[in-house]
Amino acid sequence: MSTTTRQDREPRSAERDAVRSAERALARVLEEKGLRRSRQRDVVVRTFFGMGGHVAVDALLEQVRRADPRVGVATVYRTMKLLAEHGLAVPRDFGDGRARYEPATHRHAHSHDHLICTGCGTIVEFESHRIEALQHRVARRHGFEVERRRVELYGRCARCRGVEGNEETAA
């Protein structure tokens, strides 16, 4: 069937490539715009693309500070905004009141949806052309032309259902 997936936190050497290509892309963007490179931007970019997927700003900051404790919050926000403006990162909002970004690497070029575990927070991506086509069809029937989709399915993953709610009390 026409679905593909990708797990968060799954260690992949592809991330090294992502970091490298993102750095190159950023360098190009900065040059085009006459913007400057900086130690902080490099750290943020490297860290962000090294983390791979759905990074919340506070988590990113924490990680960035591990590499360079003197980086400020504002810089992280500003850099991520910059990345987003130039299509290198995609802002995501999962409704928990925290800004998240997702790397806009090749595997994210297509619009995709999210499965989010309400137990452990694991996020799984999937893509279904069938679903997407149906949604466009319904929208068109209502006179809408879809520009952007936001599809999140919340539920419990296999592992969390396995322990049958034990970790609730443990947490």
Add this chain to the structure above:
Amino acid sequence: MSTTTRQDREPRSAERDAVRSAERALARVLEEKGLRRSRQRDVVVRTFFGMGGHVAVDALLEQVRRADPRVGVATVYRTMKLLAEHGLAVPRDFGDGRARYEPATHRHAHSHDHLICTGCGTIVEFESHRIEALQHRVARRHGFEVERRRVELYGRCARCRGVEGNEETAA
């Protein structure tokens, strides 16, 4: 096909009924819990169910104050939370950083999705069993059991596409 719809702001006398049945439901809930009725709660409930659909708290407050200017923000938040806790309202988050609630009337008993116009903000609801079934299927394939869905399709409605972006400059 298996989709149903409902437009926002469309004046319907059904809303009078919604208000009445919501008031009754609230009265029952309050009595069960040994909670008190109050002038403010009545106003908020009446206003909320009278507005019909996807009400942002600030808009609700404004409207409520038209009926009773002395109602405070906190009361509106508290009342809506109460309604949500007892299943009379459903919290919605469209990612604009404002709390929204939707009446949990009979027509909202089913899970449904939203079409949101990026031009004029119009929200249209739709329901598609086909799409929902497919989503459940995909989720199950990943070991997930879906508890809650969030599907929002952003785009431009027919009217906004008609004026071809003129109102952008006007706004």
Add this chain to the structure above:
DNA sequence: GTTAGTGCAAAGACTTTGCACACCG
């Protein structure tokens, strides 16, 4: 009269902004 409910303003959580200094080019 108890005690829940209210209004106000203060406190929170997160993000953005203003400003002086730092540093890239």
Add this chain to the structure above:
DNA sequence: CGGTGTGCAAAGTCTTTGCACTAAC
């Protein structure tokens, strides 16, 4: 050196909370 980028802290948003007061029951 000129101007962009940074850090800090202040300001902004939106929502929640603490507290004295009001008002249900």
